[in-house]
Amino acid sequence: MAGLIKKTTGLVGLAVSQNPHERLRILYSKILASLQTMPQDAAYRKYTEQLVNERFNHVKVEPDVEKLEKKINCGQIEEVIFQAECELALSRKMSEWKPWEPLVEEAPPNQWKWPI
Numbered sequence: 001m002a003g004l005i006k007k008t009t010g011l012v013g014l015a016v017s018q019n020p021h022e023r024l025r026i027l028y029s030k031i032l033a034s035l036q037t038m039p040q041d042a043a044y045r046k047y048t049e050q051l052v053n054e055r056f057n058h059v060k061v062e063p064d065v066e067k068l069e070k071k072i073n074c075g076q077i078e079e080v081i082f083q084a085e086c087e088l089a090l091s092r093k094m095s096e097w098k099p100w101e102p103l104v105e106e107a108p109p110n111q112w113k114w115p116i
Helices: 020-035 043-061 065-072 077-097
Strands: none
Touching (some): 020 043, 020 077, 043 065, 065 077
16 A cells, blocks of 8 residues: 555454455456356346456556545445455355246236336
């Protein structure tokens, strides 16, 4: 981190990351690998891949953590790391759940109608 090293995030339970760029590189690589197991036309894969690639490019290009936080615009870098960890867990669950496949049985009538 260029300049002063922060001592706290100011957020309970969220410690300061000592090497945020490396952590994000690892997480984003794992997310992208997990997305490769899904069909290319799956909505979750398309939009998640787009977002992760965009953020991954920022991580590769911007060495300064403060500037990186501003480019990603989702809070402190530690919050971005937490979001990436959650996204990795979700992408693995989505691969398991396979929401792009057809329903096992027909949906009940009026399930998607509102108000009834």
